[in-house]
Amino acid sequence: MPAGSRASTGHEPAPLVVDIKRHSLEDGPGIRSVVFFKGCSLRCCFCQNPETQAPYPEIVVAVDRCLRCGLCVAACPLGAVDLQRPGIVDRARCDRCAVCAEVCPNRTLRRIGVSYTPEALAEVLLRDRHFYAHSGGGITLSGGEPTLFPGYLERLLRLVKAEGVHVALETGGYFDDYETFRDRVLPYIDLVDISLKLADPAAHRAVTGKSNQIILANLRRLAREPRVRVEASIPLVAGITATRDNFAGLIDILHEAGIRTVRLLPYNPLGVHMAASLGRPTPAAPGSFMTPAEHTAACGMFAELMAHAVPRDAQPDRPKGDRP
Ligand code: SF4
């Protein structure tokens, strides 16, 4: 794997990969490999993986793993490591060179973001092609926002598709150039899972940093594409997305677009802890999981609203997060 050699694709910035999750039973049908790209246009306060937001490499610090050996202090060329600091790294000084992470013996300091050429990434993903074939699985592009890199994806997916692998895309739907996406990426995609957060544009901007107008326009265009299957996911965040008004608004949007498969995703507060490890301010998101009772109530409310919104002869698939 050619870490460090940036895989540039013309004028498009080359993506970094945060993680490759192999043998996943989530993120699409069958056994899958999931690629988490780094870089996203949204800044959702409840983001579960805030390390995927910025497109550049970052240093993540797990303070409780520190052995106090001092190797990082000696190695840092900018004097940006101070073991007396609560977060160890002085982010104002640090230029993210990752020298400290290379010498740290306990992975207290880690560099997030690895560069792969499309060919190298395809080679990694195709190692599990037999699992995909036997399970009805494939690969899933996730993030972050994979659609920020259409030229890279085109090169990657041409190689993957040549082996007959099923490809799913998880997207927040926020990309400006639908035509480029349609022409260069969509021909290789079998399943799109678009994440919807808030129905109201102003509320969406307040919580994610951007209005949802581009997302909804892309959703409608995607839903009209003849070949690709389009599904939706909604993160369940108490007091933010999981409200009756928001559910009703999102259901109207889904109904209008003709999308009938919806996944309700339980909120995971890991993102709050990761934000601290990245040296960022604490996000305005819940610090704990929903209780089972809260989750059941939210799913029940969504199912009830969905049933009322859709004619009886065209009822949606039951939300997969529902627990009757
Ligand atoms: S990433 Fe580089 S500059 Fe930043 S703390 Fe580590 S060694 Fe120092």
Ligand code: SF4
């Ligand atoms: S090198 Fe790692 S374990 Fe050692 S003091 Fe630095 S952060 Fe702690």
